[in-house]
Amino acid sequence: MNGRLKSVRNAISSVGFICGLLTVAEQAQAAEIHLVTENYPPFNFMKDGEIVGLGADQVREIMVRENIEFTIEMLPWSRAFWLAENRKNHCVFTTAYTPARAETFAWISPLGGAELFLIKKAGSQIPSDLAEIVGKFSVGTQRSDYAEYVLKTQGFSSLDYFDDVETVIRQLVQDRLHLAAISSMTFHTLVQQGVEIEMVHGFGDIIGNALACNPETDEALLKRMQNGLDSVIRDGYQADMLKKYTGAASVSALTGEN
DSSP, X not given: OHHHHHHHHHHHHHHHHHHHXXXXXXXXXXXXXXXXXXXXXXXXXXXXXXXXXXXXXXXXXXXXXXXXXXXXXXXXXXXXXXXXXXXXXXEEEEEEOOGGGTTTSEEEEEEEEEEEEEEEETTOOOOSOGGGTTTTSOEEEETTOHHHHHHHXXXXXXXXXXXXXXXXXXXXXXXXXXXXXEEHHHHHHHHHTTOOEEEEEEEEEEEEEEEXXXXXXXXXXXHHHHHHHHXXXXXXXXXXXXXXXXXXXXXXXXXXXX
């Protein structure tokens, strides 16, 4: 009798597990948009099991305001980028707009902007003059990151690629890299957290950030998302998120000029 009860319990558990899987699959199928991102504070990061940040909060707010069903997932940047490039109704954020990427995606913008910083470990004797750096020191960056585009246009050729910004910073502070290229906002966030890094050079231009969607994404959905972002900017929500996650009143306050 006990054996029969055990078999029944196991069967019920199996059915429940399968139903749970089906529910997850149904939710994914029902979603109109699949959002993918990376761990790159303060734009996107995990807190208490939820993806939050300057970019993530804005994107989620856009979807809620426009009543768009969505999923959201954190992945290595190169994987997230690939999905948005190759899968319909997939969008990746927070994505820097560059001329090289212009035709690759349908753009929902602006989610904000940031300057690219070249940084070193605090106390490093690497010079600050760009002319003395280019071609002489290795620079760490993420795979498929916009930093690669900027660095190559400046003449850098010795680039080391990593899956995420955490690994880039870890390699830098452990003296396994000479330099690293990261967002100005991320630099300020890390300094506030006590990470011992210094800015070597700011590349000047503010790079616009966006939600980058597969170009085959439904046109009506793209328009709704842009309407949602316009609303987020218009009523001050975007400015509120900038202050919440960086303490700054404007993007320019987080550039090399300040």
